Amino acid sequence: MKITASLIDKLIRLRMGETLPSSAIRGEWVEELLRDGVLISCSHGSRRSIMASSPQDLEQSLKCIDERLGNLDKMKYLLSSEASRSEQATETGNSKLVPVRSCPGxxxxxxxxxxxxxxxxxxxxxxxxxxxxxxxxxxxxxxxxxxxxxxxxxxxxxxxxxxxxxxxxxxxxxxxxxxxxxxxxxxxxxxxxxxxxxxxxxxxxxxxxxxxxxxxxxxxxxxxxxxxxxxxxxxxxxxxxxxxxxxxxxxxxxxxxxxxxxxxxxxxxxxxxxxxxxxxxxxxx
The missing domain is CATH 3.40.1360.10 (Dna Topoisomerase Vi A Subunit; Chain: A, domain 2)
Structure with a gap:
């Protein structure tokens, strides 16, 4: 799974109770969350949208899918700040959560x-x-x-x-x-x-x-x-x-x-x- 700032923002919006178009996030893992009832699909005429059944269930399920999604707020910080590997390790214990060039120049x-x-x-x-x-x-x-x-x-x-x-x-x-x-x-x-x-x-x-x-x-x-x-x-x-x-x-x-x-x-x-x-x-x- 490719973790991007855009994806994290969308997941945070779902956690906050917002509804997103079903086309906003896609993938096998999304279908899995829909089957498990963690995400709910809603129909609006020809359009479909998704929402989270509960913030807690969403975060717990995301953590099981990928540890990088276990703390969305921390992940948003790491992505937005281009944190070094040492900062990632300090924050999460994993220095490779976000790809970072460790040898620029x-x-x-x-x-x-x-x-x-x-x-x-x-x-x-x-x-x-x-x-x-x-x-x-x-x-x-x-x-x-x-x-x-x-x-x-x-x-x-x-x-x-x-x-x-x-x-x-x-x-x-x-x-x-x-x-x-x-x-x-x-x-x-x-x-x-x-x-x-x-x-x-x-x-x-x-x-x-x-x-x-x-x-x-x-x-x-x-x-x-x-x-x-x-x-x-x-x-x-x-x-x-x-x-x-x-x-x-x-x-x-x-x-x-x-x-x-x-x-x-x-x-x-x-x-x-x-x-x-x-x-x-x-x-x-």
Whole structure:
């Protein structure tokens, strides 16, 4: 059973003696309550409605169906306040009554020290090789405006930024770079990017699907300060890329185009050779 704020509100209304249209709540469990006489079906011409026979019987029966419905008022609070798992456990003993993301945020990485700010305090992003930093309180995280933010789509590339340092130094000489990733998948990274003014570079796979991700999930929201990373040697690499991947994506993205000249050129090259190239190929071994 999916527990929503709307469902809880309807059950509270029934508990208070209100009558609801029979279409307001449906399910096998509703039919069970009707058979047991906990809910009563009433006819009004062509329309039907339901009401509770007694508030006490309704609450007791709901608790037997699903423990999350044992205390409607408490459940309404937990849903409306987006309570953490610890709050849920304190209130009910069950930390999983309401689905809550226990690990919001995104990881960051760098191959040189970058002074940032987290919760009003200075923090140096300079992970040891083989590690990275996870920013959970991303709403209070900020970086200097002249730092270039590079989003790396694939986790292997993100972990091994030092093994791609030559690529980044050649493309962005003299720039401090903060590498970010949207792992685990969520909108937190994009939401954070919308709050800062830093230039954004998208480093993903060189295929039609990867370009579509950039256009629809990042450029759409960040505008002209968002660019797609296109290495100078990409055409040579695409000549020996994966035709299988290209063929698998073609039907879905065959009409993909962009008004960004450099990106349209990349699309043309991909379609010219009928091949794709994954960004992991830029990791130096």
């Amino acid at each position: 995104f990881p960051v990485n760098s191959y040189e020290p970058i002074t940032c700010c987290l919760n009003g305090r200075q923090i140096i992003i300079n992970p040891e090789e083989g590690s990275f930093v996870f920013i959970a309180d991303w709403q209070s995280f900020s970086v200097p405006k002249d730092v270039l933010v590079v989003n790396i789509e694939n986790m292997e590339n993100f972990r091994l930024v030092r093994q791609q340092q030559a690529l980044f130094l050649s493309m962005f000489p003299g720039k401090q770079i903060l590498f970010v990733s949207r792992y685990p998948q969520s909108s937190d990274l994009r939401s954070w990017l919308q709050t800062v003014s830093n230039q954004y570079v998208h480093f993903g796979d060189f295929d039609l699907a990867g370009i579509n991700i950039f256009l629809t999930e990042f450029h759409k929201y960040l505008g002209e300060r968002a660019v797609f990373l296109i290495p100078q040697d990409i055409e040579g690499r695409l000549q020996h890329g994966s035709s299988e991947r290209y063929n698998a994506q073609y039907q879905r993205f065959k009409n993909l185009s962009s008004d960004i000249p450099s990106l349209q050129r990349l699309i043309n090259i991909i379609n010219k050779y009928h091949r794709c190239y994954d960004q992991e190929g830029y990791i130096e071994r």
